[in-house]
Amino acid sequence: MKIRHTATALTAGLLATGPLATARADTLLYQEDFETARLSSNWSTNSRISSDSAFSYFNGRYSGQYSTLTLTAPPPPEGSGEPGSSFNEFTLSFDLYIIDSWDGDDPNAGIDRFLVELNGASIFDQTFANQHEYQSYRRPDVGPTYLGFNSAFKDSIYRNVSVTFAPGSLNPLALTFRDTCRQGMSDESWGLDNIRLTYRTVPAPGSLALASLAGLLARRRRA
Ligand SMILES: [Ca+2]
Numbered sequence: 542m543k544i545r546h547t548a549t550a551l552t553a554g555l556l557a558t559g560p561l562a563t564a565r566a567d568t569l570l571y572q573e574d575f576e577t578a579r580l581s582s583n584w585s586t587n588s589r590i591s592s593d594s595a596f597s598y599f600n601g602r603y604s605g606q607y608s609t610l611t612l613t614a615p616p617p618p619e620g621s622g623e624p625g626s627s628f629n630e631f632t633l634s635f636d637l638y639i640i641d642s643w644d645g646d647d648p649n650a651g652i653d654r655f656l657v658e659l660n661g662a663s664i665f666d667q668t669f670a671n672q673h674e675y676q677s678y679r680r681p682d683v684g685p686t687y688l689g690f691n692s693a694f695k696d697s698i699y700r701n702v703s704v705t706f707a708p709g710s711l712n713p714l715a716l717t718f719r720d721t722c723r724q725g726m727s728d729e730s731w732g733l734d735n736i737r738l739t740y741r742t743v744p745a746p747g748s749l750a751l752a753s754l755a756g757l758l759a760r761r762r763r764a
């Protein structure tokens with residue numbers, strides 16, 4: 542399994558291959574903002590919806606718990622799995638609500654981690670804090686400030702958390718979101734919102750070189 546935690550390297554790689562490759566659009570496999578206040582059967586039955594004026598409707602809250610999204614994967618490209626062949630690369634993005642007194646890297650009240658697993662294998666594992674700044678992930682887009690739920694503790698919103706992975710022949714895809722918090726729902730919890738899962742076929746290096754060459758020749762003919 543190949544994993545990247547941001548789409549930056551992927552985008553840079555495609556830009557380097559020329560206009561034919563950059564025209565290749567991502568295909569949307571799943572998206573959900575939870576505003577209907579209902580969860581589809583793709584979500585594990587323990588999943589739930591909460592709402593709050595600062596957060597809208599979202600999948601949560603959880604504390605020391607998980608929620609799993611199961612989706613049927615599109616068929617891998619022909620010849621996928623052989624060395625140097627084309628493969629499907631997926632990008633998962635979501636907003637993460639880190640609610641109340643998360644303690645990040647503090648070994649006494651933590652360590653408070655948020656994880657994403659693909660069919661049991663970790664593809665995202667970071668610490669988060671609202672009590673201080675000792676955490677592995679970047680600082681939030683909103684907060685830490687008093688947003689909702691326990692009024693004694695600050696909260697944070699992280700927009701567009703992104704994980705890129707290549708699952709090979711795995712099917713279905715089971716994405717589990719979970720935490721390692723131990724202090725209970727009223728102390729530290731989390732939720733998910735605005736989830737998107739897209740994929741694109743990454744061409745084999747040989748065909749990529751041919752595509753770039755074809756683009757170059759086409760531009761020369763037009764010149
Ligand atoms: Ca929402």
Ligand SMILES: [Ca+2]
Nearest residue numbers: 642643724729
């Ligand atoms: Ca805490």
Ligand SMILES: [Ca+2]
Nearest residue numbers: 644650651653
């Ligand atoms: Ca804690």
